[in-house]
Amino acid sequence: MKKSDIQVRIKNIISALMEIPVDQIKDDSSPDTIEVWDSLRHINLVMTLEEEFGVQFSDNEIAELINVKLIIAVLMEKL
Amino acid sequence: MYNPYMVGKQIYLRHPSEEDVEGKWHEWFSDEETTKFLELRFWPNSKESQRDFYNSLHNDRTKLVLSIVLLSNDQHIGVISLSNINWVHRSADIGIVIGEKKYTKGIYTTEAFALILKVAFLRLNLLNVRGGYCKTNQSIEAMLKLFKFKIVGIYENMMSIDGRKEDVVATYLDRESWLKRNIHTE
Numbered sequence: 001m002k003k004s005d006i007q008v009r010i011k012n013i014i015s016a017l018m019e020i021p022v023d024q025i026k027d028d029s030s031p032d033t034i035e036v037w038d039s040l041r042h043i044n045l046v047m048t049l050e051e052e053f054g055v056q057f058s059d060n061e062i063a064e065l066i067n068v069k070l071i072i073a074v075l076m077e078k079l
Numbered sequence: 080m081y082n083p084y085m086v087g088k089q090i091y092l093r094h095p096s097e098e099d100v101e102g103k104w105h106e107w108f109s110d111e112e113t114t115k116f117l118e119l120r121f122w123p124n125s126k127e128s129q130r131d132f133y134n135s136l137h138n139d140r141t142k143l144v145l146s147i148v149l150l151s152n153d154q155h156i157g158v159i160s161l162s163n164i165n166w167v168h169r170s171a172d173i174g175i176v177i178g179e180k181k182y183t184k185g186i187y188t189t190e191a192f193a194l195i196l197k198v199a200f201l202r203l204n205l206l207n208v209r210g211g212y213c214k215t216n217q218s219i220e221a222m223l224k225l226f227k228f229k230i231v232g233i234y235e236n237m238m239s240i241d242g243r244k245e246d247v248v249a250t251y252l253d254r255e256s257w258l259k260r261n262i263h264t265e
Contacts, residue, residue, distance in 0.1 A: 031185045038184045043221040046189075058261045059193035062225065063087055066186050 001079060007072055013052060014068065017045050030067035049075065081153065084145060085194045085202075090187055092145040092159065092194050095133055099146055099155050105129035107157075107178030115240065116216045117176070140164065143198070147177070147191045156182045159195045161208070170207040170251075171199060175219075192222055197261075200254045207253050213238050214246040227260065228252045 014029070015022035018036050031037040046065060050056055055078045057065070065071050085092040095104070107113050108124035136144055141164045147157040157177035164171040175191060177183045199205045210228050212219040228250035236244035 039186070039188050040218050040221055042186055042189065043218075043225045047221075047225055056260060059196060059226065059257075060261070063089075063186070063190040063193045066089070 003072070003076060006075060006079070009052070010049070010068065010072055010075065013048055014045060017041055017048060025068060027069040027072075028067055053079065055079070080150065081148075085198055086150070087190045087194050089150060089185075089190055090147055090156075090194070091150055092191070092198070093148060095136065095144060095146045095158070097133075100126065100130050100133050102155055103178060104155065104158070107176060110178070113176060113178055113180075116213045116219070116238075140166070143171075143203070145195070145198075147175075147187065149182075149187075154179070156187060157191070159191045161195065161199055161203070161205075164203070164205070168207075169205045170209065171203075171205055172209045172211070173199075188218075188222065189225070192226055196226060196252070196257060200257050205254065207251050210250045210252070211247055212250075213240060214248055215240065220248070223250050223252075226252060227256060229256075 011022050011025045014025050018034055018041060020034065020036065031039075031042060046057065046062055049071070053075060055075070057074070057078075061074050064074050080086070080091060081096070082093045083091045084094060105124045105126045105128065108117075108129070136142065142160065142162045143164065144158055144160045146155050147159055148155050156179040157175065159173075159175045161171040161173060173195065175188060175195075177188055196208065199208050210219070210223045212223065214220075214233075229252070230248055230250050232249045234247040234249065237247040238245045
């Protein structure tokens with residue numbers, strides 16, 4: 001799977017879970033920059049990514065998923 | 080960073096300090112919203128009570144209470160614990176409170192959970208960590224699910240929350256399952 005395809009899928013997932021337009025999601029978007037990105041939505045995001053991409057994150061990886069850019073990077077390494 | 084015990088990327092865990100007692104720690108356990116799902120919610124807390132609790136920790140090997148501290152500025156934002164540690168069965172109960180509400184929003188709870196599980200299974204060599212939660216506490220339910228805690232049963236009508244009877248869900252995570260998910264990154 002190409003990196004650009006993964007980026008699009010991840011941003012679409014974040015858009016759906018955060019209920020915000022996909023064009024508002026940037027690489028540096030995070031709980032600090034998106035008001036509705038609370039801890040519950042963050043957990044749901046991590047679990048949705050595991051389900052959608054058929055991967056399982058380690059605890060260390062879960063702690064690294066702090067913005068869109070890092071989510072893409074961590075996920076790319078597992079695919 | 081002062082007296083770090085387990086260091087993450089956004090936070091670190093350390094033994095509570097005198098400064099924590101003098102700070103806002105005691106206020107968190109009087110706050111209605113913060114204590115909504117805690118057994119401690121019935122009685123107001125005080126700095127004196129918090130000091131008694133703090134002093135009780137020094138020689139207690141059945142309870143590990145750690146302060147959650149921001150790496151960026153050393154702010155004490157919460158506490159996480161392993162309590163009822165049983166050294167024969169090598170099991171414990173997990174608990175967490177993020178007292179500074181600004182930080183309940185971010186990923187600090189998630190990282191604190193990841194760090195305390197590492198403490199439990201690698202430093203203390205425990206075999207099982209239990210987690211119980213009130214059925215309507217969506218945040219902790221999601222957190223335990225994320226870290227692959229298994230549901231083992233439900234205590235029906237065990238808690239009274241806002242005048243309603245609520246079920247309590249009992250879960251646990253065993254060391255073998257945790258190692259399978261994490262050993263390659265250690």
